[in-house]
Amino acid sequence: MRAASLALALAFGAAAPAAAGPTATSDPSSMSIVLGRSYTLPAPSLGDQRTINVALPAGYDQHPERRYPVLYLIDGGVDQDFVHIVGTVKLGAIWGRNAEPIVVGIASKDRRRELVGRTADPKLVARYPTAGDSAKFREFVRDQVKPFVAAHFRTDGYSGVIGESLAGLFIAETWLREPSLFDTYAAISPSLWWDNGALSNAAATLVGPAQQGKRLYLASEDEGAQYQAPINRFVAALGKAAGWCYAKPANVTHATIYHTMAPVAIQFLFPPAQAPDPQFGFEVPCSRKS
Secondary structure, X not given: OEEEEEEEEOOOOOOOXXXXXXXXXXXXXXXXXXXXXXXXXXXXXXXXXXXXXEEOOOOOOOOOOOOEEEEEEEXXXXXXXXXXXXXXXXXXXXXXXXXXXXXXXXXXXXXXXXHOOXXXXXXXXXXXXXXXXXHHHHXXXXXXXXXXXXXXXXXXXXXXXXXXXXXXXHHHHHHHHOHHXXXXXXXXXXXXXXXXXXXXXXXXXXXXXXXXXXXXXXXXXXXXXXXXXXXXXXXXXXXXXXXEEEEOOOOOOOOOHHHHHHHHHHHHHOOOOOOOOHHHOOOOOOOEEO
């Protein structure tokens, strides 16, 4: 395992500063804001290694007696969704919208390989020859990532997961096939169209006692019947479960839904100890729920 600081560099121009303004120094601490740390973990199930990025809650170092839940982020690379989700978590915590978990971003490399299940569709196999190892990626999360986080950080045993698009598909599949991996799930605009909607077709037979107590937040945009039909089948299958929420917000697309719905999803995953102040309009919208 290798660790490295994860920083957002602040660039300073070469122009002379104003007389009354602050000046930049060569001290590295004045030129970066540390967001978290990156770790390289072995991924034997994938025959490779992977990077995880960890951001700790405010006050983590000042309160060694406290333990925290963990939010696992799929597509959690620095150049993926890590910065966006960490910022959303921290802003929500400041406003009392959500509790503040430890955020663990799990970077993906080949998303078609790691985030989707096997397909027998010859067209998909030809177009995406590496696709189909979501079970191996799930093994990596279960056997390497979660034990590492539990061993190195003050966790309280409660965990959630969030992701969008193909990551949302992986999360929906995990909720169906290995629901014990996390306690609470958020799949934003999941690509349930993959493999001609195979996962949504199987959902009705997979939803059962195993999902009891495993909360699920699902959000999708309306981008036509081809994409909506598998979502509708999946939502219909959820009727057998409890503790789920499906949202279909207006005026969003696949490109904008994550930024719109992430604050809501995180509130669902990690509600604050005290209910959010209603004057701010903090509520979890559900088109359908149980």
